[in-house]
Every structure is written in structure tokens, then in C-alpha cells.
Amino acid sequence: MRRLVTAVLVAVGLAVPAPAVAAPASEDRPAVVEARTIGHSVKGRPIRAWRLGEPGKRRIVLVSTMHGDEPHTRAILETLRDGRAIRGVDLWVVPTYNPDGRYESGRRPASEPETRAVMAFLEEIDPVRVVSFHQPLNGVDTDTLDPRFARRLARALRLPRTSLDCGGLCHGTMTMWFNHRMCGSALTVEYGARPPRHRMVVQAPRQLLGALGAHRTSRG
Numbered sequence: 001m002r003r004l005v006t007a008v009l010v011a012v013g014l015a016v017p018a019p020a021v022a023a024p025a026s027e028d029r030p031a032v033v034e035a036r037t038i039g040h041s042v043k044g045r046p047i048r049a050w051r052l053g054e055p056g057k058r059r060i061v062l063v064s065t066m067h068g069d070e071p072h073t074r075a076i077l078e079t080l081r082d083g084r085a086i087r088g089v090d091l092w093v094v095p096t097y098n099p100d101g102r103y104e105s106g107r108r109p110a111s112e113p114e115t116r117a118v119m120a121f122l123e124e125i126d127p128v129r130v131v132s133f134h135q136p137l138n139g140v141d142t143d144t145l146d147p148r149f150a151r152r153l154a155r156a157l158r159l160p161r162t163s164l165d166c167g168g169l170c171h172g173t174m175t176m177w178f179n180h181r182m183c184g185s186a187l188t189v190e191y192g193a194r195p196p197r198h199r200m201v202v203q204a205p206r207q208l209l210g211a212l213g214a215h216r217t218s219r220g
């Protein structure tokens, strides 16, 4: 099954590069060192990625809102983007993978432009870790390439450890593709259906940075 999924994804044209538009860091977002549009949705909305932290450190990518009915976890990534500068990690965030807010898997794996844009982005950035945030299954997938990191993240985020492997037919598709094609490891994190806002904008960003060995500067 895994080989088949990988082969299908490769066959549908992952080599097509996403248009990358660089923009300078903004003064009202001290954490942002680079901003890009990595592609567009079915309806033409931009898919945005922000680079935070320190280029040259360990490269990590966080993505959320792959599925339109899972809107809450994007607040974690937006809080990281909009807060103080981040040190100790070269961090990219894609808060809204699916800006149209649809929930459709597409006719076949990687048939959707959002999926192709994020895959091309991950191939270019080549991070050591990817963490993909979802809802509502409430747990960190420890059935993964790097179970030690998964356990650490589960502890830090106060989420149960679980196995989310569903043969690549549901939430694991992008994570599975990354784990089989790339050198780094990707992990799926699921929050519940209605995580409290305080948890999303205050606790989870801090817990996540701690698990990644990163921190915010005390000012600026």
C-alpha cells in the first residue's frame, strides 16, 4: 500500500516546481524572516508560507488546515508567526494549507493544486521534520519514523499517544508521502473538535517551541 501510494504520487507530476515569490520580512512581524506564496488553491487563493527563526539551524516545517473543517490549529502557527522572534530552529509555517476551506481528497492522491504546492515546497525546503496539525482525533501519531520525537511532542502538547495509520487513505497521506520520499520525518498531530482558544494561542505555541528545542527572544 505504501509503495503504491508513493508511486501514484510520483506519477502525477511532483517534479513541477511551485512558483516561489519572496518578500522581505515585515517590521510588525519580528519573527518573520521570509514570506512566500508557494502555490494557489483550486479557487485561486494564495497558499502562504512564512519562515521564522534562524536560517542555518535545523529546518522544520509546520502545516495546518489541510482539511477545511479543521480550522482551529492554524491559530498555533499564526501565533508563532505573529509573535516575538524565534531562536534555535529554522522554522517554516504554513497555517492554511487549504485556503478554500474544502474537505475533499480529490479524485486521486495529489490531484489537488494545494497538495502539489505543499509537496513541491517540502521537496525544496527538505526539512528534517514536518508536523501536520489536524482535528478532531485528539492524539499524536506515535506509529511513525521517529517515535521518540512523537512521544516528546505528545508529552509537551498534553495529547495522548495514538496510532493514526489508516493505510494512507485519510489524514496520513501527506505525512506518509514525506516519510517515504524524503530524508526527514513527518508526524501527524490531532487536536480535538473544539480546543479552547487559550490552548491554541498561548499554551500550544510555547509547548511546541519547547519540544523543538526553540525559544522566543525576550523582546523584539
Ligand SMILES: [Zn+2]
Pocket (backbone or CB within 6 Å): 066, 067, 070, 133, 134, 135, 171
Ligand atoms: Zn485533517
